[in-house]
Amino acid sequence: QSALTQPASVSGSPGQSITISCTGTSSDVGGYNSVSWYQQHPGKAPKLMIYDVSKRPSGVSNRFSGSKSGNTASLTISGLQAEDEVDYYCSSYTSSNTYVFGTGTKVTVL
């Protein structure tokens, strides 16, 4: 099972919006509405930010939103803040009854 493809880095200025893509295949991202997004600070456990493509867990800022089109899912962060400058990973259910993560994206706030 190959990792989902994410850009290595994405950057934006404070207050701007950025979008992180997560590209898979019809056997994972494109075939199921089971895409999640995680935020990870250095040395810490990941935190769930989005599940089932576009749902936000309680307590997660509404500046974070998710969507999907075909085999590509996206995480959009609006009103970019300095605290958003960490790593983000997508994850998807697969046709093999397993899960696969994305390659990870480092967000930089300029």
Added chain:
Amino acid sequence: EVQLVESGGGLVQPGGSLRLSCAASGFTFSSYWMSWLRQAPGKGLEWVANMNQDGSEKYYVDSVKGRFTISRDNAKNSLYLQMNSLRAEDTAVYYCGRNHVDYWGQGSLVTVSS
């Protein structure tokens, strides 16, 4: 409050074995799928295995099939990962996760080296 606490990590020689444990609290453990995930030093996240509520369904990433075994004890609110025939590439922080995954433990470092 949901809490997941991993233990059992450490240094092991190639070909050796190790058993990780995850103690769960703050939720009805027996009602949830549970997962193991890992992250090699400086690398990305990797899903390792999961199992359903009664243990009748278990799934593994190809790279650990036949070497790792996931199990659980609902009476003890605990999840386990038996790791055999360990390789250098299994070196990672191993995380226990609830469901697919909404809560993560703090992780346990496994180092495979001679």
